[in-house]
Amino acid sequence: MENYARARSVERPSVCPFPDLPPDTPEVRVRDGSKIRNLLRYALSRVEPRPRAEEEPSTGEAGVAAEEEGQQEGRGRPPCRQIMFTATGKGVAKAVTCAEIVKRRLGGLHQLTRVQFCTLDEVWEPLEPGAGLDSLTVSRNSPALWILLSRDPLDPRQPGYQPPGRYDALWREDGPQGPPAATGLKRKKGGGGRGRGQCRQAGRSREAKGPV
Numbered sequence: 001m002e003n004y005a006r007a008r009s010v011e012r013p014s015v016c017p018f019p020d021l022p023p024d025t026p027e028v029r030v031r032d033g034s035k036i037r038n039l040l041r042y043a044l045s046r047v048e049p050r051p052r053a054e055e056e057p058s059t060g061e062a063g064v065a066a067e068e069e070g071q072q073e074g075r076g077r078p079p080c081r082q083i084m085f086t087a088t089g090k091g092v093a094k095a096v097t098c099a100e101i102v103k104r105r106l107g108g109l110h111q112l113t114r115v116q117f118c119t120l121d122e123v124w125e126p127l128e129p130g131a132g133l134d135s136l137t138v139s140r141n142s143p144a145l146w147i148l149l150s151r152d153p154l155d156p157r158q159p160g161y162q163p164p165g166r167y168d169a170l171w172r173e174d175g176p177q178g179p180p181a182a183t184g185l186k187r188k189k190g191g192g193g194r195g196r197g198q199c200r201q202a203g204r205s206r207e208a209k210g211p212v
Helices: 038-046 061-068 089-106 191-211
Strands: 002-013 029-030 082-088 110-126 137-151
Touching: 029 038, 029 089, 038 082, 038 089, 082 089, 089 137
Parallel strands: 029 082
Antiparallel strands: 002 110, 082 137, 110 137
C-alpha cells in the first residue's frame, strides 16, 4: 500500500439494537474528535426538565454533528425520556464518559448497553494517477458501542442492563472515621544504607592515616 493514500472512509448504516424506542429519542454520535463539553451541552438540553435558554448556541464540532444528524437544539421543548449515545472506534471512551456524566447530573437513569461491530469502507487512491493503478476499497470491522439512558424502567433481564444506584457503593463505610488506613511496612527515614556508607568512609580514612 505504499503507492496508495486513503482518500475517504464511509461507515455503513447500522441497525439500532434498541428497536422499541420512541421516534423522538435523540441520538448523540460521538467521534474521536468530538469535544465532551459540546456533546454534554446538547444531551442535557434534550433530557433536562427545564429549558436551557441561558446557554449560548452550540458552535464548532457539536453544531456540525447536529446538522449532520438532522438534529437541532430546540429550547422550550418537553424533555425526552430517553437518550442514546453511539460511538465507534476511538470515540467509545468519550461516549462512556458522557453517559456517566449525564447519569451523575440527572440521577435515577436506567442504562442499557450494547456492543457490536460496524463496517467501514475505506477508499484508497493511487499516489500517481498515471501509474495505471486502480482505486481500492477496503472493508474492515470496527467496534461500536450503544448506550441507552432512560428515565422509565427497562427490562432488567436484558444483557447489559444497569439499574440506577449510588456511585459511592464501592467505598466501604467503617464508621464516622471512614475507611481504615492502608496497612503495610513503612520505610524508616534515614535508611541504613547511608549509615553503612559513612562507616565505610570512616574506616577507609583510618586505614589511610595508618597506625599512630
